[in-house]
Amino acid sequence: MRATSVIFRRELGAYLRSPLGYVVAAIALLLDGILFQGLALGAGARLSATVLADFFQFSSVTTGIAAVALSVRLLAEERQAGTLVLLNTSPVRDSAIVLGKFFAALVFLAAITAITIYMPLLIMVNGKISLGHVAVGYLGLFLFGAAALSMGVFASSLTRHQLIAAAVGAALVGASSLLFVLSQRLNPPLKDLFADLDMWARHFPPFMKGVLHVRHVFYYLAVTYFFLLLSTKTLEAKRWQ
């Protein structure tokens, strides 16, 4: 645990002390604002609950993009700079490395997501939405972001090139969010399997509407755990290369 917290503090400090993190945050907020103003609010009058649900829908896209952007450098940069050898030769387990870096990126991503709270609060001024709805929606964004981040960490563990890691991470997140579309072309039982594996269409919409299902929470936690496990195993395998 101590090793994890040391790595966590170091990585979080790196995000806070480098311009990259703030640039990613500003771009994410800009995209959120444009989508909120242009699509969620729209041209005509819309029900406040619909505006809030659309806000969470568009925010999930920017959260996914931000998660991949924040995660690509976590392991790939270390390998490229040669500092991963230092970590590997220190008495730190691979799982501690992965967890420490993941949690640092997650905290930063959560902070970026939390800053967007002013948009739902603007809706609350004239609309009829509950704080519970807002809280559940943000929980959904947090869980979706964590899952996307874990995929990005895994992609980062595969290669030393950050660009390739970004492409692989984006492909993983994109493909897993489109499995539902693919499932419509298949027959049971693959149809149900692919639909249930989809990271967005099956599991995210209830969060948008303020309804918290235990099974969807478990799904995102399971995806996050699985890809972190893959990242750890990949790091272990790379020790022998």
Next chain:
Amino acid sequence: MAMRRGAPSWLTLAFAAALVALFLGERLLSTIPTFRLLFSLTGAAVLLATFVWRLTAWLAAEGKRRRVERILLLGQLGCAVALLVYFVSSEEGMRWSGLDGASPDGTESRWPTIAGVLWPILLFASLLPLLLAQWAHGAARHLRAGPAHVEAFRVAESAASGLTISMAASALFLFAYVTAELDAKVDASYFRTSMPGSAITNMVKAMDKKLRVLLFFPAINDVRDEAASYFGELSRASSNVQLEWIDRVSQPQLARKHRVTREGTVILAIDEQSERIEVGDEMRSARQTLRQLDEKVHQAFLKVARPARVAYVMTGHGELNDQAGVQPDEDGFGGWTVLKQVLTAMNYQARTLGLAQGSAEDVPADATMVMVLGPKSALLKEEIAALDRYLSRGGSLFLALDPLGNSEVGTLEHRLGVHFDPVWLADDRAFVPFRRNHDDHRMIVTASFSSHAAVTTLGRGRNENAIVVPGTGHLTESAQPASEKKPTIRPTWIVRSLASTFVDPNANSTFDAGEKRDVYNLAAAVEQQLDTPPTLPDPSKKDAPPQTLRALFFADSDMFSDFVLAKAPTNLALVVDSLKWLGREEKFAGETVSEKDVLIQHTQGKDVAWFYSTIIGAPVLVLLVGLFWVFRHRRHAEGRKAQ
């Protein structure tokens, strides 16, 4: 220790290809017998061959090599067992193995379900370690790794990793299935039961009879608790409200009397008159009704407190309600469905008044009010004369004209003391962005109301009570003829424009030189003592005859069209209070409380504020704060270095 050469590395690939062939033959090509046979037999043959070869290699190997071959053999064996389980779980396999019958206790066999879960887990838990082990083994041979124990250790570690991953994935799948079956949920979306509004509260306070509220709910029920909070509040507002909680089972006679057949029914009763509200006793289905409970109680109360009244709506001149002419005008506004629903909710029967119904002769005696909603062609002189006579005997008139329609009202102008100027008004500062072009300047917004009873709800002075007035003219006092010896009629201007509004004679929706910004009158209320008030009360009518005429004159009819009323609840509030005043029920004016979701629509001014804050404000702020923090930190670091 010396090692014999083991099986070639492509053996595992061949094994995997055989699995794929089997899958293709059994799942995808099963409907084509030839292909099924070809792929399945080939796959099975290759599987068997690779297994035998691997077994032979293991038996022949020595030392660490044997350990590697054992790991690969176990992987292949696991896959074979998985295929066996799959085969036994199929229909043919069940018949062959005798497992297709019922269980000893007579229930349906669970073997197909168990096998259906078991074989994918076994296959995954065998194939992944096999592939990873082979990959590690092949990589080591390619790199000509050093001491043999490193190679065997790497293979074992890779296989263990594969096993860990596959077992983790399988466990997660199973847990996901269990949580889906036992799914618990919490609905945190907005829900609140509406509370009694000022309208119903004023009505029950003004009653001179008792209102019995019979609530048929189970003793312990969450919908009952919500209904209790509403009606408890109402009964505290007035001692005229008497609540009775009825158990339908223990008091069946009462339930039968009021024809109550299910729980969650509320009956409002005054004397022998009663009206029902179906709420339901399941929260999931009752939510929607509970959010609008005040509106429902308001409507039911109006029906039970007084008999239905009649509102005549003129037709035949292209009005909003004119079926022949009910096409949206050039601005896209038309229809009166929402307005009709409001009349029905207020316990009015809406009847048409055209030439066929005698509009040119006289307004029927049972008319509580007459409505004229934006005629496009001129009213006949006879119709105007009929309306004039109706007003002279204490009638109520709702008159809405429109710049796009015909503005000739003849003698009514003098009767009411109001002149309609059909020249467009526009406002380039307070308008609703609709089409996102200059024409939106005609969709003016105003929150300027008097304290007249016809605008009770809107006149409470809050900014969000602004109404939308699309495409309006304006009203002025009409010049009285010199020969008239009657007292001058002074209309009350109940709705006025904002000071940024201007008259737009060239209809270009732009403020040009020479055009004047000012406050213009958009609606007038007229109440005038009758010349010859009726002195003998009509014994057939319970209410005393009116002593005054009442009229509301609007400079726009589109503000009452379906499109506007559906999207602007404030316009709806104006209609309700106007109808209450015309119906001489202004003491019941007030708002109904609804927890229904509301529409968000901003004026241009608000849009600009939202636009800049959401798109530019927040990102720039974050970037500036972040960069400041970064450079501050770097300066500190450089300062420490210099020391």
